[in-house]
Structure formats: structure tokens, C-alpha cells
Amino acid sequence: MPQRRSHVAPSAAQTELAAALAELRVSLDAPTEFPAAVLAEAEAAVAPEPDLDLRDIPFATLDPVGSRDLDQAFHLERRGSGYTVHYAIADVPSFVVAGGEIDAEARRRGQTLYAADGTIPLHPKVLSEGRASLLPDVDRPALVWTFSIDAAGSVEDFRLERALIRSRAQLDYATVQAALDRGEDGPAALLPEIGALRVEQEKLRGGASLNLPDEEVVRTPDGGYAIDRRHPLPVEEWNAHLSLMTGMAAASLMLDARIGILRTMPQPDEKSFDAFRHQTEALGRPWTSGRYGDYLRNLDRTDPMTLPVLEAAASLFRGAGYVTFDGTVPSDAEQAAIAAPYAHATAPLRRLVDRWSLSICLAASEGRDIPSWARESLSELPALMQESGQRASRLDSATINCVEAALITPLVGQTVDATVIEIRGERASVQLATPAVTASAPLPEGAAPGDVVRLRVLSADITRGEIEFAL
Known part of the structure; x- marks a missing residue:
């Protein structure tokens, strides 16, 4: 599915849109700035240097272009008929003091929010885009997972260690995909091979991936807004399977230790x-x-x-949620779409729960007692993550709705063609081709999914993010 962009140029509608997006932040209680005490603690935060030195491994990161909050770095190599995968995760637990100012603010925020008019980070940028981020050509403490994978892509063994690493390259998806398509060598050269094997392992487990097209509101060089809709590149899916593999390993460590937090979803x-x-x-x-x-x-x-x-x-x-346990393994431990127990453990810069998962996993792998702060606050996490997840969902959907209303504004009073995507009672979810807008509309008699219908645009309310159509 090719990328599709619809653009809201600077205009009266764009000015109204900017005001609506700013008001949306206020209504969601999602401040960009951090309290002074949080910033002061972040400026002073220093992680102890790890005993293990893995700077000889040429790690690389792979993210959207321009990213600065780099949670993961990888290194892939052949090992006989199989592979060794090193997967480094930003060592956020070493920078954040339990019970401190950063910890308290992170619990309030829950996760990084990605708004159309800027990022609302989980941690101060001096950490999330600075000292804790796995940026290239600088030494960083990291929690390094090492996987031994056989020729079929199955994990034979893994370990978790705290180490000092140095990323050699900051890669982005589009550039890497183009290089792989040309058959070029590079840090990600084995990613298609390993990724395809991990996809096959997902099939064998009975897992499922939805892979809906991405829908993102972005700023344009002329100061306007645009909606980008595109299907993820193959390299994005292969890279995601490294994270899924790590999340399954984290879940197995916590289940063996009989304490932790899992990401679950019912069948x-x-x-x-x-x-x-x-x-x-x-x-x-x-x-x-x-x-x-x-x-x-x-x-x-x-x-x-x-x-x-x-x-x-x-x-x-x-129905996805979080399940905590301490002493008794939960009966509902599986994430149905992954078809295995799974934990969030690869994005601690951007997601609160990962700091707990990683701290518990590291203690379990080293045979140490689980940190008391993690054990004592474990039961609070599902509610904190549910609240932040709802906030993120409201921000995403309301932002898209406001931008789509701005896109439609010039067409009020005109007739447009739309494709029926899904029928919902007497109404339908429809997709316009130009501009690329998805909205709810009345359903013509006899219309079915896939049919193209003619609609008249009655109104577009940018502030409320509402569009009205008539047959």
C-alpha cells in the first residue's frame, strides 16, 4: 500500500487547527514541561559504570528518521548454522532513583505521547534524548540480551547482562530498506534472514499480526499539518520481531522467578x-x-x-492488559496474538512498565533478590498503564479527527466519492481518496464494504473534530 499524504496548508483553517491541538493537550493534562525538581534531578543523574565492557560489539540502532529517544540497539552475526543476536536496551533503571522526583513524574505520565505539535516525553530530554539514549559514537550503559538462535529461528538459549556498549550507527527504516533491496552489506544485512525465520516461528506458535497501515499526523515545512498513511516496510516487521523475541524472553524470566508483570490479551x-x-x-x-x-x-x-x-x-x-504476580504464576499468562507469554521490556525511555520488567529480569538473571521498590509497587502498574494508554488513545484519535476536519473544510457543500470500509448499524466507516480521510457517514441502501458511494459534505468542525455527511 503506497504512502498517502493529505496536507493542511497554512490558512484560517490551519490557525484554528493549531489552537484546537493546543487545547487538546490541556484537556488531557499532558504538559510538555517538567517541574523544576524533576529537571534538577535529571541533570544530576549518573548511572554507575557497568563491570562488563561490550564496546567491541558494533551495535546499531534502527528507528524512524530523526529519532533521538533510542531504546534499542542490535548486533546480528552468524553462528554455525544459526545466529547470535545481541539486543541492547537503554539502562533507564540505573538513571532513575526509586521514590525520587523523576520516578514520581514518570508514574504520573506513564508513557511518551506523540502529539502533532510535539512530543510529550516520559522522562526529561536530558535523559531520554541524551545520557540514557543509545545514541551513536558515545559510551552508554545498557541491559544486553544475548540470544542463540538455531537455523530454524528458534531461541536455543539467552542471557541478560548489564554492560557498557557503544553504538556505531544510527539507521532509519527507509534507508535500510532501500539498502537491503539493493543487496548491500551493513549492520542490518542479516535482519531479513532472521526476521523471516522469526515470522515462521510466529506461524508455528499460532500467532497473528494485524499490521494495519500507519496513520500519523506530521508537520510540513510550510508550517501546516499532514496525515501520512502508509503500510509498514518489511524491515519494520523484521525489526519488531527482535523486540517480540526479547519480550517473550523477559516473560519467561519473570515466570521462572514467579514475580513480574506480563502483557496479556485473551483469545x-x-x-x-x-x-x-x-x-x-x-x-x-x-x-x-x-x-x-x-x-x-x-x-x-x-x-x-x-x-x-x-x-x-x-x-x-x-482486551489487552497487564497482569502482575508475586509468588503465584497467573493462569491467564498468554498474549493471544503472540501465542506466548510476553512482557513489555524493550522501550524503557518511552514506557513506564518496562523499567519494572527490566529491573526484575536483571535481578532474576543474576540470582539477586528482586529490588524492594519494584516488588512493593508492582501492583500499581496496571492502573497507571491503563490510564496513560487511555490518554494516548484519546490524543491520537482526537488529533486525527481535528486534522481530518481541517482537511475537509474546503469541501463543505461539495459532493465527494468515498469507499465503504466497515458497516456499523445504519452508518458506515468510509475512506475518501482525496483528501485521505476516514470518517463515519450514513449508509446508502444496499451498500456493502468495498462499494464507492457519493456523499455531500454538510459541515466540518475543526475544534470538535467532527465531520457531517449526507447521502
């Missing part, structure tokens, strides 16, 4: 499966047999009906 029930089958039949791409993960993986990404199918499949990926 869809038969009612959900039946509804999804009916939707695929209506879309002309019926799921008739096999596991739903295999069906989704085999969809043709160039088929215009794939997006409506993926939108419908989102109903199968609901």
Missing part, C-alpha cells in the same frame, strides 16, 4: 470469530479455513480490499 471468542468470518465474506475475501493469523499474513497488500479486512480484524485484537 477471541467464537462470537468474534463468527462475526469476522461474515465480514470477510461480505468483503469478497472469505476466511474459510485455517488459523486467522495465517489468513491475515497471506492477504495481498496491494489488494484494495485488504484494508477493510484488516479494519474488521481489529475486533480480534482487543
Whole structure:
């Protein structure tokens, strides 16, 4: 699916949009600035130097272009018929004092928020984009996972160690994908090979990936806003499987230690499966047999009906949450889409819960007692992460709605073509081609998913993020 961009140029609508986005921050209690005490503690924060020195390993990072909060760095090498993967994670636990000012503010924020008019970070930037970030050509403390993988992509063994590392290159997805397509050598040369094997392991486990197109509001050079919609590059999926592998390893460490926090999701029930089958039949791409993960993986990404199918499949990926345990292993330990126990443990600069996961995993791997601060506050995490997740979801959806209303403003009173994506009672989710806007509209009689319908734009309220259509 090619990238599609719709642009809101500087204008009266853009001015109204900027005001709406600023007001959105206020309504969500999502301040960009940190209290003075938090900033002072961050300026003074220094992590102790690790005993283990792994600076001879040429790590590299792989992120969206321009990123500064670099949580992960990798190094891939062949090992006989298999592979060794070194996966370094920013050592945030060594910089944040439990019970301190940074800790308290991070618990209030929960996660980094990505707003259209700027990032709202979890930690002060002196840490998240500075001393704790795995930036290139500087020494950094890190929590390094080392995996031994066999020729089929299965993990034979792994270990976790605190070490001093030095990243050699900051890579971005588009550049790396282009280099891989040309067959060039480089730090990510083995990523397609290892990534494909890990995808195959997901199939064998019975896992499923949704891989919906990314939808992001971005600033443009002329000061306006744009919505970028694109399908993730293959290199992004391969890279994500390194993180998934690490999250599964973290879950196994915590389960063995009988203490930790898992990211869980229930298996869809038969009612959900039946509804999804009916939707695929209506879309002309019926799921008739096999596991739903295999069906989704085999969809043709160039088929215009794939997006409506993926939108419908989102109903199968609901109910994700966090489960904590101390002493007794939970009975609902599995993340159904991954088809294995899983933990968030690879993004501590941007997500609160990862600091607990990593601290518990490191103590367990070294045979030490679990830090008392982590054990005592463990039960608080699900509520903190749920609250921050809801805030992030509201910010994302409201931002998209406001920008889409601004995009539609010049078309008020005109007639437009739209493709029906999903039917919801007497209304439908529709996709306009130009501008690339997704909205709710009344459903013409007899219309089905995939049909193109004619709609009149009645109104567009930028402040409320609402668009009204008529047949």
C-alpha cells in the first residue's frame, strides 16, 4: 500500500487547527514541561559504570528518521548454522532513583505521547534524548540480551547482562530498506534472514499480526499539518520481531522467578470469530479455513480490499492488559496474538512498565533478590498503564479527527466519492481518496464494504473534530 499524504496548508483553517491541538493537550493534562525538581534531578543523574565492557560489539540502532529517544540497539552475526543476536536496551533503571522526583513524574505520565505539535516525553530530554539514549559514537550503559538462535529461528538459549556498549550507527527504516533491496552489506544485512525465520516461528506458535497501515499526523515545512498513511516496510516487521523475541524472553524470566508483570490479551471468542468470518465474506475475501493469523499474513497488500479486512480484524485484537504476580504464576499468562507469554521490556525511555520488567529480569538473571521498590509497587502498574494508554488513545484519535476536519473544510457543500470500509448499524466507516480521510457517514441502501458511494459534505468542525455527511 503506497504512502498517502493529505496536507493542511497554512490558512484560517490551519490557525484554528493549531489552537484546537493546543487545547487538546490541556484537556488531557499532558504538559510538555517538567517541574523544576524533576529537571534538577535529571541533570544530576549518573548511572554507575557497568563491570562488563561490550564496546567491541558494533551495535546499531534502527528507528524512524530523526529519532533521538533510542531504546534499542542490535548486533546480528552468524553462528554455525544459526545466529547470535545481541539486543541492547537503554539502562533507564540505573538513571532513575526509586521514590525520587523523576520516578514520581514518570508514574504520573506513564508513557511518551506523540502529539502533532510535539512530543510529550516520559522522562526529561536530558535523559531520554541524551545520557540514557543509545545514541551513536558515545559510551552508554545498557541491559544486553544475548540470544542463540538455531537455523530454524528458534531461541536455543539467552542471557541478560548489564554492560557498557557503544553504538556505531544510527539507521532509519527507509534507508535500510532501500539498502537491503539493493543487496548491500551493513549492520542490518542479516535482519531479513532472521526476521523471516522469526515470522515462521510466529506461524508455528499460532500467532497473528494485524499490521494495519500507519496513520500519523506530521508537520510540513510550510508550517501546516499532514496525515501520512502508509503500510509498514518489511524491515519494520523484521525489526519488531527482535523486540517480540526479547519480550517473550523477559516473560519467561519473570515466570521462572514467579514475580513480574506480563502483557496479556485473551483469545477471541467464537462470537468474534463468527462475526469476522461474515465480514470477510461480505468483503469478497472469505476466511474459510485455517488459523486467522495465517489468513491475515497471506492477504495481498496491494489488494484494495485488504484494508477493510484488516479494519474488521481489529475486533480480534482487543482486551489487552497487564497482569502482575508475586509468588503465584497467573493462569491467564498468554498474549493471544503472540501465542506466548510476553512482557513489555524493550522501550524503557518511552514506557513506564518496562523499567519494572527490566529491573526484575536483571535481578532474576543474576540470582539477586528482586529490588524492594519494584516488588512493593508492582501492583500499581496496571492502573497507571491503563490510564496513560487511555490518554494516548484519546490524543491520537482526537488529533486525527481535528486534522481530518481541517482537511475537509474546503469541501463543505461539495459532493465527494468515498469507499465503504466497515458497516456499523445504519452508518458506515468510509475512506475518501482525496483528501485521505476516514470518517463515519450514513449508509446508502444496499451498500456493502468495498462499494464507492457519493456523499455531500454538510459541515466540518475543526475544534470538535467532527465531520457531517449526507447521502
